[in-house]
Amino acid sequence: MTAAKTVFIRTFGCQMNERDSEIMAQLLGRCDCRLVSVPEAADLVLVNTCSIRDKAEQKVYSLLGHLRDVQAKYGRPRWLGVAGCVAQQEGERLIERMPVVNLVIGTQQFFRLPELLARLEHGEKHVVALDLSKDFVIPPFQHLLNSPSRADAASGAPVQRFVNIMQGCNNFCSYCVVPYTRGREISRPFADILEEVRLLVDQGTREITLLGQNVNSYGKTNQVAAGPRRFPDLLRAVAQVPGLKRLRFTTSHPKDLDLDLMRCFAELPVLCPHVHLPVQSGSNAVLARMNRGYTAEAYLGKVLELRRLKPDITLATDFIVGFPGETEADFAATLRLLETVRFASSFSFKYSDRPQARASQFPDKIPEDAKAERLAQLQEKQNEITFEYNRALPGRTVEVLVESAGENGQGRTPGNRIVHFTAASGQALPAPGALVQVRIDRAGPHSLTGTWF
Numbered sequence: 378m379t380a381a382k383t384v385f386i387r388t389f390g391c392q393m394n395e396r397d398s399e400i401m402a403q404l405l406g407r408c409d410c411r412l413v414s415v416p417e418a419a420d421l422v423l424v425n426t427c428s429i430r431d432k433a434e435q436k437v438y439s440l441l442g443h444l445r446d447v448q449a450k451y452g453r454p455r456w457l458g459v460a461g462c463v464a465q466q467e468g469e470r471l472i473e474r475m476p477v478v479n480l481v482i483g484t485q486q487f488f489r490l491p492e493l494l495a496r497l498e499h500g501e502k503h504v505v506a507l508d509l510s511k512d513f514v515i516p517p518f519q520h521l522l523n524s525p526s527r528a529d530a531a532s533g534a535p536v537q538r539f540v541n542i543m544q545g546c547n548n549f550c551s552y553c554v555v556p557y558t559r560g561r562e563i564s565r566p567f568a569d570i571l572e573e574v575r576l577l578v579d580q581g582t583r584e585i586t587l588l589g590q591n592v593n594s595y596g597k598t599n600q601v602a603a604g605p606r607r608f609p610d611l612l613r614a615v616a617q618v619p620g621l622k623r624l625r626f627t628t629s630h631p632k633d634l635d636l637d638l639m640r641c642f643a644e645l646p647v648l649c650p651h652v653h654l655p656v657q658s659g660s661n662a663v664l665a666r667m668n669r670g671y672t673a674e675a676y677l678g679k680v681l682e683l684r685r686l687k688p689d690i691t692l693a694t695d696f697i698v699g700f701p702g703e704t705e706a707d708f709a710a711t712l713r714l715l716e717t718v719r720f721a722s723s724f725s726f727k728y729s730d731r732p733q734a735r736a737s738q739f740p741d742k743i744p745e746d747a748k749a750e751r752l753a754q755l756q757e758k759q760n761e762i763t764f765e766y767n768r769a770l771p772g773r774t775v776e777v778l779v780e781s782a783g784e785n786g787q788g789r790t791p792g793n794r795i796v797h798f799t800a801a802s803g804q805a806l807p808a809p810g811a812l813v814q815v816r817i818d819r820a821g822p823h824s825l826t827g828t829w830f
């Protein structure tokens with residue numbers, strides 16, 4: 378019998394990648410492989426990669442360079458593998474550029490890892506698996522559902538888990554690489570999603586975030602999997618799972634946020650009053666060139682409607698600054714939109730050319746220093762607004778879902794703010810999974826601390 382193979386996985390990028398890595402680890406666990414925590418101890422080092430911006434991609438190449446040096450020095454890892462979005466985007470070019478790479482696994486092939494690893498073990502020098510659904514073929518989703526650690530409660534189920542409901546994206550925002558790296562939008566069968574949620578809640582998970590690049594087009598593109606049901610139907614069904622305390626979703630596209638979905642916030646008590654709704658820009662000219670499919674006015678209209686239906690809802694968003702051709706006036710419109718909506722938080726990025734995406738061919742690229750200047754301005758404004766939200770909290774009591782309880786407790790508010798708390802004199806802290814009321818005592822620009830009574 379051969380000895381158990383050891384694998385080290387390093388993950389970059391979004392929750393999709395996190396979940397894919399988790400599944401790969403689980404599949405390896407089924408086939409005489411063991412995860413290790415340092416690359417030098419591994420037979421295979423697998424880097425699960427992100428290519429959303431150039432910087433993310435460059436990080437991958439520098440890590441691969443480092444791993445090549447580790448291999449030269451220690452004779453280990455035996456093999457280097459690349460999975461995820463850079464793997465899908467670059468394919469065989471990765472091996473041409475870095476011949477030390479032995480394994481390239483695309484975003485829809487990761488569930489074949491055990492089989493591909495066996496091929497390396499049988500002496501193949503380079504193994505490449507890149508097939509991607511270019512049309513609406515339903516890939517085998519059972520690897521998502523039947524992953525072993527979903528049924529492994531030994532280590533205690535985390536309080537909060539992500540559940541994939543779809544993969545891919547059909548939106549082709551002109552700056553974005555995801556439709557090329559993740560293929561066409563495919564919805565996961567309704568019943569499989571519900572089964573996974575039930576399984577997780579049975580194991581002790583209390584908060585579920587439904588995950589996809591564009592969750593609110595769930596079921597619109599391949600009706601085989603979802604039948605006549607759409608995202609609001611899915612939310613209503615998941616909300617009924619007994620024992621589930623909180624439900625969230627990410628990410629939703631403003632153009633697909635319809636009234637039926639907005640009503641869910643008013644209708645479903647477990648649905649947290651918080652939504653991540655990436656706006657990208659406040660300028661209609663820029664939004665049109667981005668191919669976003671809405672105007673700033675339409676976006677603001679949806680925000681008003683959401684707040685009418687659910688007055689305590691908080692909003693988060695994403696911004697891109699320095700999109701090709703973005704003028705000072707365009708950028709000023711973005712700042713105005715930020716001030717009008719007063720997002721509780723936002724992620725903001727400098728536009729980055731992605732070779733496959735259309736905007737990489739657009740004229741009037743903005744110089745790096747101008748992008749950096751706009752980013753700093755935007756972030757300063759956002760920090761002020763976030764701090765104002767925080768400053769309104771001391772003295773108020775908020776509901777916290779406890780995620781950990783060591784020396785201090787930590788959890789999140791319905792609005793997804795992290796709260797650190799202590800127990801009032803003498804009490805033991807509540808266990809992870811409990812929903813408790815915490816009085817906020819102090820608010821910093823990025824942190825909230827309080828007391829549980």
Ligand code: SAH
Pocket residue numbers: 429430552553554555589590591628629630655657695696697726727728729730731
């Ligand atoms: N599907 C999700 C997430 C996309 S990636 C969505 O549409 O919301 C997350 C964020 O990265 C995007 O919202 C966008 O703000 C940013 N982003 C994507 N491509 C980018 C690029 N080429 N340059 C800079 N930021 C980018």
Ligand code: SF4
Pocket residue numbers: 546547548549550553554555556590591630
């Ligand atoms: Fe990219 Fe747009 Fe799809 Fe989001 S909706 S993944 S930004 S193409």
Ligand code: F3S
Pocket residue numbers: 389390391392393394426427428429461462554555558559
């Ligand atoms: Fe990155 Fe791919 Fe996710 S590009 S953000 S890992 S979908």
